[in-house]
Amino acid sequence: MSSVEGFRTAVRDWLRDRLDGEFAALRGCGGPGREHEAFDERLTWERHMAAHGWTCLGWPEEYGGRGASIEEQVAFHEEYALADAPARVNHIGEQLLGPTLIAHGTAEQKARFLPPIRSVTELWCQGYSEPGAGSDLAGVRTRAALDGDTWVLNGRKTWTSLAHVSQWCFVLARTGPGSRGHAGLSYLLVPMDQPGVEVRPITQLTGTSEFNEVLFDGARTHSSHVVGAPGDGWRMAMATLGFERGVSTLGHQVGFRRELEALITLARRNGALGDPLIRDRLVRAWSGLEALRAGALRGTDPSAAKLSWSHWHRDLGELAMVVCGAAATVTGAPRALDRWQRLFLFSRADTVYAGSSEIQRNIIAERVLGLPKEPRP
Template structure:
């Protein structure tokens, strides 16, 4: 297959690169490489300002349809922007959940009023969102959701708990999967609700301290919180939620891979510097990691934009989750016994001081679980693609 970019794509790349070079200065340059998976807590204020900088010059909403986005870009140009953004080590986005998940969902399932209310604010970088899906006991198996929503006038009152919610402290809104039909089971009776986060006493966000010492994720408790809108109609939440999950594996997977390439480069550089690369077994593992990363990129480009392959998102998740976890293992193997030591002296004030490679190792333990565990992804491929009998429950 032809994976090359055309003349218009190359011109778009020059424009994107020039804009990033011009604007990644001052506090934005200081926040380079900060934020993103494993470090969402870092430099949140600066990253919010950066989000609005992107919005002012039309770099948010490239993949939306012509009625809603800022500037228009083809699918390959969206890939170009994602690659240049990652290579420039621009600050981790705080608005990506609104741009990449909520907005396409509203375009596909929302009303004209909902689109007019929310999309411009997301495109300006002014309205941030978080995702209220997972619960204790309902992580990869979203059909076990127990959060309820009771009709109240034109809206709903939401009660329940969500967990592993990234950016909940920064978000203005949360899209919530909740059970609106009393007594319903599994994927029946669910609705996709839009909940304002600024409801003191009704919405409580509690950071979750991780083994790395950081608090990227949060618990969110809803106690009769007002939900002003439902997307796709009452009882259709499962269809909307599944449509949204399919969007998670699009151009964003290519952004991930640029970041993965930089992480692999640092692991290889350390192996060369400390002599570990002289070990033929370890050197073979490094080469294998590089080859698998190239294969992931080709697979992502091959499947990009295809809507007729229900297994493509699951294959992508299985590939990158296992690859990234193996990279974390490899980073520690390269370092040897020194991997167990922190970069500085232990103190009660900072008992979890870790360097970048140690955080990589610890965070990648979750890669095969969050976003849909490997077991769930294999079930999807087996049942929906290969037509095998469903797993006994």
């Protein structure tokens, strides 16, 4: 047995034992559009995973991880999906901020922030997008100024996932007076539980509120809580986006595979699988997911990976409506969406958040293919 297969077997056995016991009721809970489901119980579950060494698998061992290879991480996520384990609550800290700190943080920052991420005792959110500065982060207007040994923040962030349950936020803010574009930005680590931070939930088409608006009005954080040098925020932000669009998509694929398998089961049960056109689309969805897996294994360009998975998932939502047929157009009560209606509505956002498809295509054209930059107005 190879080391990867041995690792896979260990994951499978551990998940089976735990999810057939005290955590059995959490099978299938949570995920995009459903983050409200059993959140406290899923938090307990993830802390249980941490206590047994199943969080931060790809982190180096010196920071509490397992130093797992890409192949081992893929094996973990696949077994996690097959076990119908609950959706994770610590993705932003574990997969985005943690790797950024490991690569660019100071020794003090690593010692302070990595252990609580690994143990799932502090949750994080991402303060990038703003009204008028979504995919175009160079337009950020939130400002921070030094007041002695403290950064003072003023501004507004939007589409901030899970801000309402997070203790910390990594914020891209403009610290260079009079600066514009990529220059003069800093990457700050900001506590959420303080005067001057207001979180306003945004109600989505699904009726849920994973996303939030966050207002900073004199919020403060220590001067040492800047990752990289002041003014180096653009480079730090791009590093985080590289992790968000790259290896961390393995976590997305947990839910994708679960959704596709459930949709195939539904098509078999309601007879939709007998339609050759629907059967062909389901086969294409399966092959597309296998391509995403292969891309994760070989380290596909982050922008290409984000473009691929977001369109795959949006298309799956559309296919779900076809498989469901006329029943997909009605609900039993206002906002009483079933899982397929929720998937269709929520997945419309996939091609927009974390960098719109238009932005990803420009990045691929300019940075990968070497084409001329798009003219600026």
